[in-house]
Amino acid sequence: MKEKTIEQRLYHSYTLGCIIVILISLSVTLYYSLNWQRQSLDDTITSMAAVVADMPMVVSALEEGGGSEELTAYLDMILDVTDRLDIVTVCDRESRRIYHPEKERIGERFIGDDEGPILEGEAPYITEGMGTLGYQRRAFQAVRNQDGTIIGFVMASVLTESIRQMRNQILLIYGIVGLMLLGVGAGLARHNMNYLKRLLMGYQPEEFITKYVERSEVLDALDEGIFAVNPKGEVILMNQSARTMLGLERGRTVEGEPLKDLYPKTRLLETMRTGQPEYNVNMVLNGNHIVSNRIPIWENNRIAGAISIFRDRTEVLKMAEELTGARDMLDTLRAFNHEFMNKLHVILGYLQLGETDTAMEYISNTTLLSSQAVKEVSAQITVSHLSALIIGKMMRANEMGIHLALKNGSHCARENLMFPVDVYVTIIGNLLENAMEELNAHDYPVKDVELGLYCEYDCTVITCEDTGGGIPEELRKQVFLRGVSTKGKGRGTGLPLIKDLADRYHGEITVDTEAGEGTCITVSFTRTEEEETDVSCDDCGG
Numbered sequence: 001m002k003e004k005t006i007e008q009r010l011y012h013s014y015t016l017g018c019i020i021v022i023l024i025s026l027s028v029t030l031y032y033s034l035n036w037q038r039q040s041l042d043d044t045i046t047s048m049a050a051v052v053a054d055m056p057m058v059v060s061a062l063e064e065g066g067g068s069e070e071l072t073a074y075l076d077m078i079l080d081v082t083d084r085l086d087i088v089t090v091c092d093r094e095s096r097r098i099y100h101p102e103k104e105r106i107g108e109r110f111i112g113d114d115e116g117p118i119l120e121g122e123a124p125y126i127t128e129g130m131g132t133l134g135y136q137r138r139a140f141q142a143v144r145n146q147d148g149t150i151i152g153f154v155m156a157s158v159l160t161e162s163i164r165q166m167r168n169q170i171l172l173i174y175g176i177v178g179l180m181l182l183g184v185g186a187g188l189a190r191h192n193m194n195y196l197k198r199l200l201m202g203y204q205p206e207e208f209i210t211k212y213v214e215r216s217e218v219l220d221a222l223d224e225g226i227f228a229v230n231p232k233g234e235v236i237l238m239n240q241s242a243r244t245m246l247g248l249e250r251g252r253t254v255e256g257e258p259l260k261d262l263y264p265k266t267r268l269l270e271t272m273r274t275g276q277p278e279y280n281v282n283m284v285l286n287g288n289h290i291v292s293n294r295i296p297i298w299e300n301n302r303i304a305g306a307i308s309i310f311r312d313r314t315e316v317l318k319m320a321e322e323l324t325g326a327r328d329m330l331d332t333l334r335a336f337n338h339e340f341m342n343k344l345h346v347i348l349g350y351l352q353l354g355e356t357d358t359a360m361e362y363i364s365n366t367t368l369l370s371s372q373a374v375k376e377v378s379a380q381i382t383v384s385h386l387s388a389l390i391i392g393k394m395m396r397a398n399e400m401g402i403h404l405a406l407k408n409g410s411h412c413a414r415e416n417l418m419f420p421v422d423v424y425v426t427i428i429g430n431l432l433e434n435a436m437e438e439l440n441a442h443d444y445p446v447k448d449v450e451l452g453l454y455c456e457y458d459c460t461v462i463t464c465e466d467t468g469g470g471i472p473e474e475l476r477k478q479v480f481l482r483g484v485s486t487k488g489k490g491r492g493t494g495l496p497l498i499k500d501l502a503d504r505y506h507g508e509i510t511v512d513t514e515a516g517e518g519t520c521i522t523v524s525f526t527r528t529e530e531e532e533t534d535v536s537c538d539d540c541g542g
Helices: 006-053 056-064 069-081 160-199 205-221 240-246 268-274 314-352 356-365 371-380 384-399 421-441 494-504
Strands: 087-092 097-099 125-131 134-144 150-159 225-229 235-238 278-285 288-299 302-312 403-406 448-455 459-466 507-514 518-526
Touching: 006 069, 006 087, 006 125, 006 134, 006 150, 006 160, 056 069, 056 087, 056 097, 056 134, 056 150, 069 087, 069 097, 087 134, 134 160, 150 160, 205 240, 225 240, 225 268, 240 302, 268 288, 268 302, 314 356, 371 384, 371 403, 384 403, 384 421, 384 448, 421 448, 421 459, 421 494, 421 518, 494 507, 494 518
Parallel strands: 403 448
Antiparallel strands: 087 097, 087 150, 125 134, 134 150, 225 235, 225 302, 278 288, 288 302, 448 459, 459 518, 507 518
């Protein structure tokens, strides 16, 4: 047989539960209803027998030895107005009827043979037996004269058929009510199943479970760490990569736990509070370089939680360093080769002119770039591709007649990088290029550029100072807009690009410029992640 689905099992279980509850409820109430009906009938026939036995006209009729028309008419009226009473019989001590609903039965002997105890003086009682009109439930009451002597008895009864009809009516009512309740229960069961299906977005529970398992396996297979929280800050999802990066043991159930207990320095709760997403945030987690995105989850115009997606970029950064460093080295070698060829041409010209002494003097006084400068840059900037970039810019500046130097105290080590190396390359490269182009475009008496690079664990400061003509006052507020430049149309992309990177990584840019004196641009970044140690930025330099 085909195995039932979870939906079918739930529906059948709910329906069966409704049926059991309804049957138990109806059985209990029916039991008490039938007992109440029986007790009510017994009270009715007992009371009626007592009332008739105490009637003076009944006592008189029995003392006179026969009935009267007045008694017959009165008792007939009682039977007519009492719908729960079928028979009333009045008999003398010889059990001869002096009243019966069927007049032809008057004068005949009482049938049933259960009147003896009442004539012998016993208390009123109820029996069941066969009478003239059929099987009955009847109550007996003795009739006494003024002396207290028993002179007869009264029997009031209800036919068993009447009792059966009343019980059938009760059963019919209970049956109808039971069917209605079953219908309501089945409707509620179906409604709940439909509601469950809507909650499961139209999927059957088995399909939803399958999809949940599949997606969990997919999430656990991702290299990116993912975890999400509800508005209370409790974890509702965390894949295996996130557990590994957070240092949690494998297989630990974290759903429902406060994120603060698992990751005390998280800023995801702050993102959920502000409702502002954060992208490409660099941080160091357990010694690894992490790039994180924090995104609030919106539902019906309210924040229903937040999700964090982060990637371990330690290995990628190492590879990028090697590749970028190699590229910058090539650029530096090209610059060396270019300058070397230029100087060889000068030497060749002197030799062709026969000015051998001048050529020798030129060779003695000329160097491509002082070895001391290269050593200083390499010692202070230990990130290979950054040092290569700076040396290459120094070579190019030397060709332009510009003196480019690294400020004293500059330092940068790979472990102190706050974000990908390409960001440093873009910022430093554009700052130096802008300064060199400004100095090369005009005939300034002094053409100096100083670069400062200070990298600490919790802050980074990059400064570039030149001896150019400064930024015109009318352009100072627009210098970070694309297309705005002192160099003419088609330029104005370097500083806007630096501004974009500063905004992305929560940095600040300050510009100090004076006409005819030069410009100093400072780009600074401070690590705002709570998970970082509190290190003062006083030693960042600059």
